[in-house]
Amino acid sequence: MNNTEDRNDETINLDLDEHTSAEDADMDVNTEANANADDDFDYLKEIEEIEAQEKELEEQRQKKKEELERRREEREKDEKKSAAQRKREMKERKKEAEWLGEPFEDDVEIVPTAKKKKSKKGLVAIVVIVLIALAGGAVFAYKMQADKKELADFSQKVAAFQSEKLDGRDFGSHQSYFTDFMKECQDAIDAGDLKKMEELDKKWSEVENTYTTVSNGKTSLDAFASGIDQALSTYSITDDYKATYETLKKDVEAAQKDCDYEKVSDFQKQLDALATNLKSDNLKVIQNLKNDISSVSLDKDYVSADDQKKLDAYSTEVEKYTKEENYAQAVTTLNSWKTDVTALKKTIDDKKAAEQAKAESEAESKRAAESKAAESKAAESKAAESKKNQTTETKKDSSKNNSSSSNSSASSDYVLPGSSSQYLSASDVKNLSSYQLMIARNEIYARHGRKFNDSELQAYFNGKSWYKGTVNPEDFSTSVFNDYEIKNIQLIQSYE
Numbered sequence: 001m002n003n004t005e006d007r008n009d010e011t012i013n014l015d016l017d018e019h020t021s022a023e024d025a026d027m028d029v030n031t032e033a034n035a036n037a038d039d040d041f042d043y044l045k046e047i048e049e050i051e052a053q054e055k056e057l058e059e060q061r062q063k064k065k066e067e068l069e070r071r072r073e074e075r076e077k078d079e080k081k082s083a084a085q086r087k088r089e090m091k092e093r094k095k096e097a098e099w100l101g102e103p104f105e106d107d108v109e110i111v112p113t114a115k116k117k118k119s120k121k122g123l124v125a126i127v128v129i130v131l132i133a134l135a136g137g138a139v140f141a142y143k144m145q146a147d148k149k150e151l152a153d154f155s156q157k158v159a160a161f162q163s164e165k166l167d168g169r170d171f172g173s174h175q176s177y178f179t180d181f182m183k184e185c186q187d188a189i190d191a192g193d194l195k196k197m198e199e200l201d202k203k204w205s206e207v208e209n210t211y212t213t214v215s216n217g218k219t220s221l222d223a224f225a226s227g228i229d230q231a232l233s234t235y236s237i238t239d240d241y242k243a244t245y246e247t248l249k250k251d252v253e254a255a256q257k258d259c260d261y262e263k264v265s266d267f268q269k270q271l272d273a274l275a276t277n278l279k280s281d282n283l284k285v286i287q288n289l290k291n292d293i294s295s296v297s298l299d300k301d302y303v304s305a306d307d308q309k310k311l312d313a314y315s316t317e318v319e320k321y322t323k324e325e326n327y328a329q330a331v332t333t334l335n336s337w338k339t340d341v342t343a344l345k346k347t348i349d350d351k352k353a354a355e356q357a358k359a360e361s362e363a364e365s366k367r368a369a370e371s372k373a374a375e376s377k378a379a380e381s382k383a384a385e386s387k388k389n390q391t392t393e394t395k396k397d398s399s400k401n402n403s404s405s406s407n408s409s410a411s412s413d414y415v416l417p418g419s420s421s422q423y424l425s426a427s428d429v430k431n432l433s434s435y436q437l438m439i440a441r442n443e444i445y446a447r448h449g450r451k452f453n454d455s456e457l458q459a460y461f462n463g464k465s466w467y468k469g470t471v472n473p474e475d476f477s478t479s480v481f482n483d484y485e486i487k488n489i490q491l492i493q494s495y496e
Contacts, residue, residue: 046145147194154197157204158185165211172259174214181207217261224264225252231271235278236331238285244274282327286318289334296341302348311341369474413464415440419488420447429495441492444485450476 075089097103166178181203188196228249237245248270255263303311314337321330415436416424429437442457449470452458461467481489 150194150197151189151192154185154201155189157201158182158189161207165215169218170259171214171218172257174210174259177210178207214259214261217264218259221252221256221259221261221264224267225256228252228271232275232278234326234328235275236282236285236328237278238281240281241274241278244277248274279325279327282331286322286327286330286334289331289338290318293334293338293341296338296345298341298345299348299352302351303344307344311337311344314340413466414443416443416488419444419492420482420485423484424488424491426491426495429492432495434496437492437496441489441496444481444489445476448476448480 071092078089162182166182171178181200185197185200187193188200232245248267251263252267255261255267314333317333318330318337321327321333415432416428418424419440429440432440439460442452442461446452446461446464446467446469449468451469451472452461453473458469461469478486
């Protein structure tokens with residue numbers, strides 16, 4: 001009997017060991033599979049939790065196994081006891097069956113060794129089922145977590161590309177390429193389509209390369225556009241090439257809008273050609289301006305030291321800029337030089353003209369004074385001669401005058417008393433002799449205090465009570481005459 005039970009125990013132990021080995025093998029396979037799957041995902045925390053659960057189950061299984069072994073040993077010792085003891089044993093078995101979830105028939109007598117073997121096998125089966133369920137749940141949870149992480153990583157990748165590389169930038173005709181790709185990515189994310197995301201992720205390197213090419217091209221085009229004016233800053237944009245320059249600028253701006261960076265090479269050739277043409281044209285302009293400046297003749301006697309210093313500085317600057325090939329600045333300096341030298345010539349010419357006008361005016365005044373003096377002297381000489389030759393005639397003419405004229409002459413002591421206050425007529429002078437006409441004309445001068453170079457004429461007026469000679473002939477001005485006197489002098493002269 002004891003030998004049979006020992007064999008049964010050995011069989012139970014062997015079965016348990018086989019199940020345990022199989023279970024361990026399954027766990028090793030699952031663990032290895034999980035380890036391989038874990039190479040692609042970093043879920044250390046989840047794996048640690050699963051391992052902890054497995055460890056806890058293993059500990060529980062081991063404790064239960066030990067507990068069952070202990071009870072088996074106790075039952076073996078108590079098999080020889082009374083029926084009461086066997087009844088208690090049945091109760092214990094019933095509890096075991098309930099714990100294990102096995103059916104229990106209390107009206108059937110069960111051989112203890114067979115019961116033990118069945119309990120052992122049922123326990124192993126339950127443990128295996130529980131472990132398989134736990135492993136399956138762990139794998140499912142692991143898969144769910146992996147899918148979530150894949151979705152999160154792809155979403156983050158798309159968002160980073162959009163914010164870091166696309167937002168706020170315009171790639172012109174290439175913009176739709178990136179916009180369409182981003183839309184596909186977002187649609188896959190919204191739908192949770194992992195397969196589509198995997199397909200799009202395979203295209204990612206192509207999109208990145210395209211972005212790099214387009215971005216670098218745009219940067220190159222923008223740099224070229226901003227550098228056009230700098231490249232031509234040393235040249236003066238003349239009228240002959242202004243249209244070419246403006247056309248190039250417009251073409252570059254249009255290319256920027258379309259992000260047509262492939263035209264940079266062609267634009268560079270156009271810019272180089274324009275620079276070459278401007279250099280040749282600027283050298284001609286510089287030479288022409290130099291010729292214009294050289295043609296301006298300045299009277300050195302009228303050029304001040306400061307003006308000469310300024311002109312010399314212009315010359316030095318032009319040579320310096322030309323040597324540095326800064327033709328724009330050379331042209332600007334030459335234009336300023338030409339403006340200043342032209343203005344200086346005008347100033348000198350105006351000054352010389354003013355001096356000449358002044359000299360001519362002074363000469364004219366001198367000639368007029370000399371002529372006037374000569375005229376006065378001639379008149380005085382003529383008057384003296386007339387006085388000598390016509391003394392008798394004057395006396396005869398005086399006797400012929402009517403009594404009223406004689407009385408008026410005696411009372412006013414004038415030949416023509418009204419010559420300063422009324423216009424004379426031909427009838428007033430036509431009957432006067434040459435001597436009387438000469439005296440009548442000089443009476444107008446004598447009224448204003450003029451002295452006379454002719455001594456006889458001076459003596460004549462000194463004898464007049466109304467005469468006050470105070471103004472020398474050279475200081476006398478005809479501006480003191482009124483309109484009557486001016487007209488009357490002209491009338492008298494016409495009859496002399």
